[in-house]
Amino acid sequence: MDGARLTQTETTGRIGPNAILQTLAILDRYEGRVMRDLVMETAGVPVPPPDAGMWPEADCAAVHHALRLCLPERAEGLLRLSGLATGDYILRHRIPRAAQLMIRALPGFIGARILVAAITRHAWTFAGSGTFRVMGWHPLTFEVTANPLIRGEAADHPICHWHVAVFERLLSRLCWPRVIVRETACAATGAPACRFEVSPRG
Secondary structure (H helix, E strand, O other): OOOOOOOOHHHHHEEEOOHHHHHHHHHHHOOOOOHHHHHHHOOOOOOOOOOOOOOEEHHHHHHHHHHHHOOOOOHHHHHHHHHHHHHHHHHHHHHHHHHHHHHHHHOOHHHHHHHHHHHHOOOOOOOOOOOOEEEEEEEEEEEEEOOOOHHOHHHHHHHHHHHHHHHHHHHHHOOOOOOOEEEOOHHHHHOOEEEEEEEOOO
């Protein structure tokens, strides 16, 4: 749902540039330009222009990986803030105001079905060459197979904090104000896919 300027066929291996742009904005705000430049130097990728279309998923993954390397104790919180900011961007620029008002007026579970249908249609903007699926509704559970942002990573705990925050921001603003999204399985830990479980009332 981010940076959707090209067709899905044209964007194989690409995701929305906010995976980088919002991360850099968060680094500028909380860590300063020196650390931001160190992260980008470590990542070894160019900074997308503010009006960038879909961006190579490998570049986005490199920035997130570099952030975890350079700031291991703060990476989780910074990536969460980046995900929340990306959710805010989507609400400002990608979901029409009328649609937001309509979803908010519905009971949460019904609104969530409409929102999740839209997320599914635009999943290529955040899953790239991976696959997004809704696994169930009781509880609402998402799965991203071959998640490009953590491809090749190894960890002893789930690390998809950016995705968790994006999902949580959209659902909290439009469906359930107290929602909490938890990553219950992560490919970085050896799981077959990254799985996210939604708790509407926290």
